[in-house]
Amino acid sequence: MSDNHREHPTPKKYVQIAIFLGVLTAIEVALYYTEDIVGVFTDPLLIFLAIGKYIVVVGWFMHLRFENKMVNRFFAGGMILAVILFAIVMIERAAGDYLN
Amino acid sequence: MSGGHDYPHESTGVETRKLGMWVFLSTEILFFGTLITTFMIFKGRDFPGMKLTDVYDIPFTSVSSFVLLMSSLTMVLAHNALENEDQEKTRVWLLATAMLGSVFLAGQIYEFTEFYHKGFELSTNIFSSTFYVLTGFHGLHVFIGVVFLIGLWIIGQRQKGLSLDSGFNLEFIALYWHFVDIVWIVLFTVVYLI
Amino acid sequence: MTKIIEPDKQTNIFRRPSSEYGIWSWITTVDHKKIGIMYGYAAFFFLLIGGLEALVLRIQLAQPDNNFLSAAEYNAMFTMHGTTMVFLAIMPISAAFFNYLLPLQIGARDVAFPRLNALSFWIWVFGGLFLYSTFVFGTAGAPEGGYLAEEVGWLGNAPNGGWFGYQPNAGFKYSPGTAMDYWAIGLQILGISSLVSAFNFIVTILNMRTQGMRLMRMPVFTWMTFAVAFLLAFSLPIIAIALFYVTFDRQFGTTFFLTEGGGDPVLWQHLFWLFGHPEVYILILPAFGIVSEILPTFSRKPLFGYPAIVFAGFGIAFIGFGVWAHHMFASAISPVAQAGFGISTMIIAVPTGVKIFNWLGTIWGGKLNLKTPMLFALGFIGMFVIGGLSGVTHSVVPADTQQTDTYYIVAHFHYVLFGGAMFGIFAGLYYWFPKVWGKMYNETLGQIHFWTMLIGFNLTFGPMHWLGLQGQVRRTWVYAEETNLGFWNLIVSIGAFIIALSILIFMANWMYSKRKGEKAPFDPWDARTIEWTIPSPTPVWNFSKAPHVKALDDFWHAKYDEDEEGRAVRRDSADALLAQLEEEGLNPEEEIELPNPSYYPFVLSSGLPFLGYAVIYKSIPLALIGVVLILVGSFGWATEPLEEEFRSEEEE
Numbered sequence: 001m002s003d004n005h006r007e008h009p010t011p012k013k014y015v016q017i018a019i020f021l022g023v024l025t026a027i028e029v030a031l032y033y034t035e036d037i038v039g040v041f042t043d044p045l046l047i048f049l050a051i052g053k054y055i056v057v058v059g060w061f062m063h064l065r066f067e068n069k070m071v072n073r074f075f076a077g078g079m080i081l082a083v084i085l086f087a088i089v090m091i092e093r094a095a096g097d098y099l100n
Numbered sequence: 101m102s103g104g105h106d107y108p109h110e111s112t113g114v115e116t117r118k119l120g121m122w123v124f125l126s127t128e129i130l131f132f133g134t135l136i137t138t139f140m141i142f143k144g145r146d147f148p149g150m151k152l153t154d155v156y157d158i159p160f161t162s163v164s165s166f167v168l169l170m171s172s173l174t175m176v177l178a179h180n181a182l183e184n185e186d187q188e189k190t191r192v193w194l195l196a197t198a199m200l201g202s203v204f205l206a207g208q209i210y211e212f213t214e215f216y217h218k219g220f221e222l223s224t225n226i227f228s229s230t231f232y233v234l235t236g237f238h239g240l241h242v243f244i245g246v247v248f249l250i251g252l253w254i255i256g257q258r259q260k261g262l263s264l265d266s267g268f269n270l271e272f273i274a275l276y277w278h279f280v281d282i283v284w285i286v287l288f289t290v291v292y293l294i
Numbered sequence: 295m296t297k298i299i300e301p302d303k304q305t306n307i308f309r310r311p312s313s314e315y316g317i318w319s320w321i322t323t324v325d326h327k328k329i330g331i332m333y334g335y336a337a338f339f340f341l342l343i344g345g346l347e348a349l350v351l352r353i354q355l356a357q358p359d360n361n362f363l364s365a366a367e368y369n370a371m372f373t374m375h376g377t378t379m380v381f382l383a384i385m386p387i388s389a390a391f392f393n394y395l396l397p398l399q400i401g402a403r404d405v406a407f408p409r410l411n412a413l414s415f416w417i418w419v420f421g422g423l424f425l426y427s428t429f430v431f432g433t434a435g436a437p438e439g440g441y442l443a444e445e446v447g448w449l450g451n452a453p454n455g456g457w458f459g460y461q462p463n464a465g466f467k468y469s470p471g472t473a474m475d476y477w478a479i480g481l482q483i484l485g486i487s488s489l490v491s492a493f494n495f496i497v498t499i500l501n502m503r504t505q506g507m508r509l510m511r512m513p514v515f516t517w518m519t520f521a522v523a524f525l526l527a528f529s530l531p532i533i534a535i536a537l538f539y540v541t542f543d544r545q546f547g548t549t550f551f552l553t554e555g556g557g558d559p560v561l562w563q564h565l566f567w568l569f570g571h572p573e574v575y576i577l578i579l580p581a582f583g584i585v586s587e588i589l590p591t592f593s594r595k596p597l598f599g600y601p602a603i604v605f606a607g608f609g610i611a612f613i614g615f616g617v618w619a620h621h622m623f624a625s626a627i628s629p630v631a632q633a634g635f636g637i638s639t640m641i642i643a644v645p646t647g648v649k650i651f652n653w654l655g656t657i658w659g660g661k662l663n664l665k666t667p668m669l670f671a672l673g674f675i676g677m678f679v680i681g682g683l684s685g686v687t688h689s690v691v692p693a694d695t696q697q698t699d700t701y702y703i704v705a706h707f708h709y710v711l712f713g714g715a716m717f718g719i720f721a722g723l724y725y726w727f728p729k730v731w732g733k734m735y736n737e738t739l740g741q742i743h744f745w746t747m748l749i750g751f752n753l754t755f756g757p758m759h760w761l762g763l764q765g766q767v768r769r770t771w772v773y774a775e776e777t778n779l780g781f782w783n784l785i786v787s788i789g790a791f792i793i794a795l796s797i798l799i800f801m802a803n804w805m806y807s808k809r810k811g812e813k814a815p816f817d818p819w820d821a822r823t824i825e826w827t828i829p830s831p832t833p834v835w836n837f838s839k840a841p842h843v844k845a846l847d848d849f850w851h852a853k854y855d856e857d858e859e860g861r862a863v864r865r866d867s868a869d870a871l872l873a874q875l876e877e878e879g880l881n882p883e884e885e886i887e888l889p890n891p892s893y894y895p896f897v898l899s900s901g902l903p904f905l906g907y908a909v910i911y912k913s914i915p916l917a918l919i920g921v922v923l924i925l926v927g928s929f930g931w932a933t934e935p936l937e938e939e940f941r942s943e944e945e946e
Contacts, residue, residue, distance in 0.1 A: 011180055018173035025169060029162045032293045043294050050289040053169075054282050061176045062278045068114045070500065071122045078126030081528055082133035085615060088631075089564050092619070093141045095628040111503040116406050120497045123527065127489065130531035134565060138539070138550070147556035223547035226556035233542065251932075268932045 008066060017060050024053050121272045125279045132283050135237060136290055139230045149225040155218050156292055157211070164207035165288045168242075171200035172281040179274045187261040190270070191253060197277065198249040201242055208239045231291065238287060241280045248273045308930065311891045322891035324408035327832055329415050330394030331730065334723075336419060337386035343426075344378035345797065347371045349790055350449075352754075356787035358775040364445040366434060368771035369454035370473070376457030377477065380577065381484045382422045384711065387719050388580035389418075389488075392495055392519050394730065398825035398832065399513045401504030401841040406497040408889040409931065410490055416899035418487035424903040425480030428452045428473050431907075435471025453477035456769065458570065459540065461551035461562040466544045472910050478540045479906040485530045485537070486902070492526035495519055506843035510604075513823045514597065517604045518583030521611040525572040525579075528615070533569035536562060545909060560625055567618035575614040577711055578678075579607060581718025582649060585671045588725050589653055591821045592668035593660025594862065596847060599652045606652075609645035617642055623691050624698045632691050639689035646682055650675065665819075666740030670721035673748050677713025681706055684759065699769070702762025708755045720747070720800070727804075728818045732831035733811030739803035747796035753789025757782040816876055822850040829879040838882035892934060898927025 009017075028049050035042045059065040064072060110116060178193030212232070220228045252270055256262045262270055311322035320332060351371050354363040363371065393411065397404055405411050434451050436443040453473045455464030464474050499520045503512070512520075539550035540562075549555025551562040590597045597603065619627055619635040653675055662668065684706040688694045697703055720743075727735045762768075766779050773779050816830045824841050825832075827849050845851050853868040865871075901923030908917035 008180070008183070011177055014173060014176050014180065018170060021169055021172075022166060025162070025166055028289065028293060029158065032158055046289050046293050050285055053285045057172055057278055057282045057285065061172050061281075062275055067122075068112060070112050071114055071119065075122060075126050075129075078129045078528060081615065082129045085568060086133050086137040089137055089561075089568070090140055092564070092627060092631045093558065093561060094144065095630065110501050111507070112500050114501070116497055116501045119501055120407065120493055123493050123496050127493075127527045127531050130528055131535060134532045134535035138535075138561065141558065141561060142556065145556060222542075223549070223555075226549055229542070229548040229550060229555075233538070233548075 008063060009060060014060075017056060021053055021056060024049050117269065117272060118275070121275050125275065128279060128283075132238070132286075135230075135234045136286065139234050139291065142226045142230050145226075147226045150219065152215065152220055152227050152231055155215060155220070157214070158292060160207070160211065161288070161292050164204050164211075165284060167200050167207070168204045168281055168284050171197045171204070172278050174200060175274050175277045179270060182262055182264060182270055187256065190262055191256045194249055194253045194256065194270075198246050198253065201246040201249065201277075205239060205242055205246065208235065208242075212236075235287065235291065238280070238283055241283070245273070245277050245280050248276065308893050310934075311893055319891070321896050322412075322893055324404070324412045324889045324891055324895070325834060326393045326397050326404050326408065326411060327730075327834075327836075329411055330390045330392075333386050333390035333393055333415060333418075336422070337383050337390060340378055340382035340422060341387070342797070344375050344383050345794060347375040347378065349794060351375065352787040352790040354771060355773070355783050357784065358773055358777070358780045360772060363771060364441065364447060364450065365771045366441045366446045366450035366454065369769075370434060370450045370452035372769060373453045373456050373477070377425070377453065377481070379711075380457060380573070381481065382425070384577050384715050384719070385488065386418060388522070388577070388715075389414075389491060391515075391580060391584065391719075391722055391726075392491070392522075395726065395825060396495060396498060396516060396519055397502070398729075398828070398836060399516045399823055400499065400502060400507050401824055401837060401843065402498065402502040403836050403886075404889055405494050406502055407494050409892055409895050410494050412892070412895035413899055414487045414491035414494065416896050417490065417902060418484060420899050420903050421480055421483030421487060424483055424906050425453075425476055427903075428476035428480075432473040432476045433471035434473045435469070437468045437470055440468070458566055459562075460566075461540070461543075461559040462553070464540065465552055467552075475541065475544055475910045476906075478537045478544070479909060482534060482537045482541075483902050483906060485534050488526050489530045489534075492523040492530070495523040496527065499523070504837075504840045504843060506848075510601065511843055511846045511848070513583075514586035514600070514603055514607075515580075515583035518579045518586070518607050521607050522576050522579050525576050525611050525614065529569045529572035529576075532565055536565035536569070539565075541909065545912075560622070560627065563622050563625055564619070567621045568615075570621065571618040572611075572614050574707075574710070575610055577715050578718075579611065581674060581715045581722075582607060584718045584722035584725070585653065585674050587823065588667045588671040588721050589656045590847075591725075591819050592663045592665060592671070593657050594663070594820075595656055595660040596822075596850075597652070598655030598658070599648075600846060602648055603652050606645035606648040609648075610642060613638060613642045613645065620689060620694070623694045636689050636691045640686065643682065643686050643689075650679060650682075665724075666735070666737060666744055667721045667725035667819075669741065669744045670717050670724065673744065674714060674717040674721060677709055677717055677751070681709025681711075681713055685710065697762065699767055700762035701758040701766045701768055704768050705755050705758035705762060708758070712755065713751060717747075720744075725819070726825075727807070728814030729816075729825060729830050729832060731808050731811070732814050732829075733807055733809075734814045734818065735807040735811060736803050739799060739806075743796050743799045743803060746792060746799060750789050750792030750794075750796055754786050754793060755789075757786050757789075761786070816879070817849075817872060820853070822847040824849055827875050827879070829876055833879065835882060835886040835888060838878050838880075838886075839884075892931070894927045894931040894934065896927075898924055898931065901927065 028046060031038060031042055031046055031049075038045065058075070064075065112119065114122075174193045174196040178190050178197060181189035181193055215228075220231075222229055222232050251268070252262065252273055255268065264271055311318060320328060323329060350363065351368065354360050354368060393405070393415075396402075429448070429452055432451050432453075434446050434454055436446065451471075451473060453459075453476060455469050455474050455477070459474070459477065462468060464477075499512070499516060503509075539548070542548040543550055543552060543557075549557040551557050551559050553559065586597060586603055617635060617639045619631055620639045623632055623635075657672075684702070688697060688703070688706065724735055724740055727733075761779055761782050764777075764779065766773055766777070766783075773783070814830045816828065817826045818830075819826070824843065827841065828837055841848075852871060853865060854862040855865050857863045901920040904916050904920030904923065907913065908920060
């Protein structure tokens with residue numbers, strides 16, 4: 001079963017990853033309170049951090065990095081499709097508002 | 101799963117049920133995607149009544165987000181322990197995950213109650229509706245996850261313990277649990293911070 | 295014959311079911327073939343109901359200023375006609391084909407999750423019954439300023455906001471009563487069913503293929519099933535959430551789609567059509583697959599451009615996600631969006647055209663064998679081309695704003711979904727009839743069925759094109775005499791009854807042939823794919839041993855060789871091969887383990903309607919009944935192994 005997989009990480013590695021995730025969360029909360037200083041960069045930074053956390057959990061905790069590429073493609077496909085479709089809906093609705 | 105011994109069971113090499121779980125999670129993205137899209141659309145609009153954003157308790161939500169994040173760690177440790185066939189540790193980490201999940205749920209119930217007392221009902225305005233439905237839908241997922249975890253823990257009490265081969269399997273529950281966690285990673289940013 | 299030994303012990307809630315005959319064997323079965331047959335019959339039953347609803351509508355419209363139906367009844371009938379045909383007739387008939395054929399075509403013994411398969415069937419049944427229980431329990435109410443309560447009548451106590459449920463018309467203010475709640479929750483339940491079966495089929499195709507069945511050796515029908523499963527898996531969640539919103543709006547006072555509270559009715563249209571347009575391809579792609587199987591067999595040529603057909607199928611599925619807003623050109627969407635979606639709608643005609651040319655290329659120069667399945671397949675191509683071309687005219691936004699909500703649109707989508715999907719489905723029903731029942735259908739009756747249906751169909755939907763262009767609006771219960779629309783409406787109504795007649799011929803043929811038809815050889819059509827290498831009717835264990843596939847159209851290559859000029863020449867060994875296959879197919883050498891029947895899918899799914907009623911009537915006891923049934927079902931399921939003491943045993 002595991003012959004085509006890379007080895008899963010060790011518990012120590014998992015704890016390190018969790019600490020990393022915790023730090024990212026702390027930065028996120030800090031950004032919320034420093035919005036006046038960071039300004040327009042706050043939201044992009046927050047999104048960037050969320051994506052980072054997302055990738056770390058999916059890749060390491062859910063072992064997607066170590067999984068068959070079929071699974072990878074499927075999950076990524078669902079993700080990309082959702083992002084594109086919903087981006088169009090959001091932009092269209094926002095544009096509709098603007099025009100009205 | 102079915103069929104004689106001459107049958108190749110997994111043409112892709114991925115265990116059939118695990119593949120099923122991944123397909124399920126891929127579609128869950130669309131469920132939450134729809135909810136988040138609705139939330140984003142209405143967040144940017146004018147709506148009658150009070151703003152829920154004014155009563156957010158960010159420190160509190162940050163802590164409960166952190167709790168849910170750490171439950172992913174305990175979950176992966178349980179999985180790791182089971183891979184090393186350490187039943188004792190598996191059960192401990194499972195229970196820890198279920199506890200952390202329950203703490204998160206308790207926090208959400210507290211938060212909902214607070215908002216309710218401050219005058220935000222489900223139908224107060226479009227913002228509170230989307231907020232409750234979105235976070236409530238996630239909370240429902242966490243609740244189902246906790247039930248699964250406790251179910252696994254109970255099965256783990258049996259003589260032969262848990263195994264990674266059985267139908268109701270720690271690996272799939274773990275995938276589900278992590279997924280619920282990543283959804284919250286997105287929700288925490290989208291709903292509370294931005 | 296082979297018999298299955300019943301289990302001798304059972305440890306969880308119920309004893310393991312062991313009936314092999316009678317109603318319990320059907321309720322507890324997890325066999326993909328039995329489930330497929332049940333899907334077929336149940337869906338055909340709903341097809342008849344949906345057809346009756348259409349006939350009622352056509353009686354009303356047969357002459358101007360008619361009062362056969364009240365406005366309220368008319369609204370309910372067209373809503374139920376659309377909802378029934380989409381969710382309770384065409385989708386499940388396609389599911390019947392998926393279930394029965396998919397494992398056979400990839401050489402598997404069953405689907406990946408046999409009990410989930412039974413679950414999706416039973417959820418679908420209960421969802422359909424729930425939706426139709428509106429006629430017994432539901433009320434349509436009388437909206438302010440609308441028709442009066444006494445005009446509603448028995449027929450009118452059904453969902454009446456259209457199958458698309460546009461908001462705010464389908465909201466509580468304009469659709470009071472409970473009928474639209476039955477619609478929203480009924481579709482929710484039906485959606486769960488389709489979602490579950492989509493997971494099942496995706497995993498089955500990815501993981502259950504027999505040796506040598508590489509992806510690019512799979513029959514086209516299997517490929518189209520795959521595409522449909524993707525569409526279902528990624529589009530149903532969207533409508534599920536949207537229906538949640540509708541239910542919340544109607545039951546709990548939220549305003550997701552109501553402007554009063556800051557909601558957005560156009561958002562409903564987006565979410566509905568984000569699902570609804572892929573849904574169109576969910577309805578038509580199975581027919582594409584069926585026809586792609588039939589044309590090569592009856593033209594005695596390989597399918598022209600197999601990879602092109604496969605990729606075009608996926609192209610359609612993929613682009614099908616990007617065209618939804620062409621249903622909304624008349625709604626308040628921005629001009630940029632209108633232009634973009636107009637272009638993407640034109641683009642989707644390209645992969646569809648690729649398929650048409652592939653089919654024509656397949657027929658070209660072939661030795662055509664005009665049996666009933668082939669007639670229906672050819673009819674499919676003709677009718678679908680007409681429907682497709684009128685569809686492209688909608689992509690031109692200014693033209694579309696003229697056509698929207700007229701009978702032109704009705705004509706278009708019936709050419710696609712009836713002339714396309716239903717003709718394809720009938721082709722498939724005739725084609726695989728011998729495989730399922732082991733009997734031949736009556737060819738003469740089959741041909742009569744085809745010609746009456748073709749004539750009736752064109753009489754019904756052809757004139758709708760010009761009725762629409764003359765300005766007759768759809769979803770309206772009367773038209774005035776002065777509009778001069780009466781003549782063609784009468785023709786349309788006559789056509790509808792000719793279609794009904796053709797369906798009766800089909801049913802007579804089916805019932806007669808199933809009992810008294812000639813015994814079918816196991817390869818009656820000299821076919822190409824591996825489901826024809828096993829006896830007819832299919833034995834419970836499908837394949838006695840796992841087939842080893844060496845090429846696309848493996849069975850054909852086993853029977854035929856090529857001479858120097860590339861013509862197919864039947865091998866001398868072909869007859870011996872067929873005899874050997876029949877012998878092997880009926881007598882498996884080793885013991886075969888099959889998944890066991892189970893009560894739990896039925897129990898679990900029976901809880902869902904109770905939850906639905908509980909939401910509508912805000913009743914805690916009903917909710918408890920539903921939850922208990924679901925818990926009993928899931929607990930029993932989780933503790934019951936898929937297969938245990940079962941073995942198949944050789945007898946005489």
